[in-house]
Amino acid sequence: MLMAGSGREARIHYMAGTFRLLSDGDHVRCAMTGARIPLDTLRYWSVARQEPYIDAAASLAAEDRARG
Numbered sequence: 001m002l003m004a005g006s007g008r009e010a011r012i013h014y015m016a017g018t019f020r021l022l023s024d025g026d027h028v029r030c031a032m033t034g035a036r037i038p039l040d041t042l043r044y045w046s047v048a049r050q051e052p053y054i055d056a057a058a059s060l061a062a063e064d065r066a067r068g
Contacts, residue, residue: 006026007026008024008025008026009025009027009028009029010022010023010024010025010026010027010028010039011023011025012028012052013050014045014046014047014050014051014052015047016047019042019045025039026038026039027039028042028052029052030052030053030054030058031046031049031051031052031053031058031062032053032054032058032061032062032065033054033058035054037052037053037054044056044058044059045059046059046062046063049062049066
């Protein structure tokens with residue numbers, strides 16, 4: 001299922017501990033770096049901001065940005 005939209009960016013609704021595909025795709029873009037994140041490796045996101053992150057460092061940078 002995750003590979004149904006091969007080569008396309010997915011639209012996702014991020015929830016606590018999981019996410020739901022809103023439109024087919026095989027990747028998303030990191031909100032901080034713009035890096036391509038394959039859905040099978042997506043581990044970091046913000047439920048509040050509905051943003052994905054490539055890694056823990058990008059997630060922390062997003063938290064710092066959100067705090068001002």
